[in-house]
Amino acid sequence: MxxxxxxxxxxxxxxxxxxxxxxxxxxxxxxxxxxxxxxxxxxxxxxxxxxxxxxxxxxxxxxxxxxxxxxxxxxxxxxxxxxxxxxxxxxxxxxxxxxxxxxRYQGFQVNDDGEIIVDLGTFDPDPTQDLFAKLVDERPVFILKPKA
Structure with a gap:
């Protein structure tokens, strides 16, 4: 990204x-x-x-x-x-x-498909993961990823 x-x-x-x-x-x-x-x-x-x-x-x-x-x-x-x-x-x-x-906003990235992925920082219930959001059909979709 x-x-x-x-x-x-x-x-x-x-x-x-x-x-x-x-x-x-x-x-x-x-x-x-x-x-x-x-x-x-x-x-x-x-x-x-x-x-x-x-x-x-x-x-x-x-x-x-x-x-x-x-x-x-x-x-x-x-x-x-x-x-x-x-x-x-x-x-x-x-x-x-x-x-x-x-x-919560930590920044954003543009992936290889041109999607904008918003970094919302550490996922509070599980600090080993980060929370991200993107738009799919103009609706927010949330993504959890293990911390890098």
């Missing part, structure tokens, strides 16, 4: 590498920077660099989605507190999927 570059893809999406500043967040959500700072003060949104006082605020993709969703709910009549709670609840399944996919 041909080994493909894995680090670039994983690092791009893992641990909040995609970030924007407060001005861009304001433009994307239609929420003023002043209002975004208030949301931050209340703990509803958290800049990635919150532990670096005096530096310009930067926000992860997760916070962009949260702020946009909160803005939409506010426009439909939710209070700020209720909008934040509703968004947190709606984001829980997405956060679970993110962790399942990106915490």
């Amino acid at each position: 041909a080994e493909a570059a894995t680090g670039d893809f994983r690092e791009l999406f893992h641990r909040g590498q995609l970030t924007i500043g407060i001005s861009e967040l304001s433009k994307m959500t239609g929420v003023s920077p002043r209002q975004l700072r208030y949301w931050q003060k209340k703990g509803y949104i958290i800049p990635k660099n919150q532990d670096e006082p005096g530096r310009a605020r930067i926000y992860t993709l997760k916070m962009v989605i949260k702020a946009a969703a909160m803005s939409n709910l506010l426009q439909t009549g939710y209070t700020l507190k209720a909008a934040a709670a509703q968004v947190d609840e709606r984001m829980r399944p997405a956060q679970t999927m993110y962790h399942v996919l990106f915490d």
